[in-house]
Amino acid sequence: MFIVSLNYKVPLTEIDRLQAAHVEWLKACYAEGIFVASGPKKPRTGGIIIARGSRDVLDASLAADPFAKAGAAEYDVTEFTARMTATGLDSFREA
Incomplete structure (x- = not known):
């Protein structure tokens, strides 16, 4: 499994502009069975994703x-x- 920590590199106004497309991407990753959980950090400096599967698929x-x-x-x-x-x-338990 993987923990992915996203860190924003741009102002939140730019993140907000991209948010709808990002959410659609998240939904697709859940539908493919890659993502287990996700959400924003507090304070809102990025997000966290818990994923499973192969590293190559995750990276892509x-x-x-x-x-x-x-x-x-x-x-x-x-x-x-x-x-x-x-x-x-x-x-989710692994051997």
């Missing part, structure tokens, strides 16, 4: 984000093995 997906295409965000990806999960999240 991140490159397609309207924020990435506009140079509006940078992405820090941390891979980890989910050995333990909360009740109800067993399908």
Whole structure:
């Protein structure tokens, strides 16, 4: 699994302009089964995405984000093995 930390590189007015396209991109990534959870950081300096699958697929997906295409965000990806999960999240546990 992966934790992706997005950090905005532009003013929030530019982020807001790209937000609708970014949300459509997020929806597509959820539909493809890549993303598990996502949301904005507090304070609003970027966002967090929890993803699963292969790193190559994740990298290609991140490159397609309207924020990435506009140079509006940078992405820090941390891979980890989910050995333990909360009740109800067993399908995310990895060997």
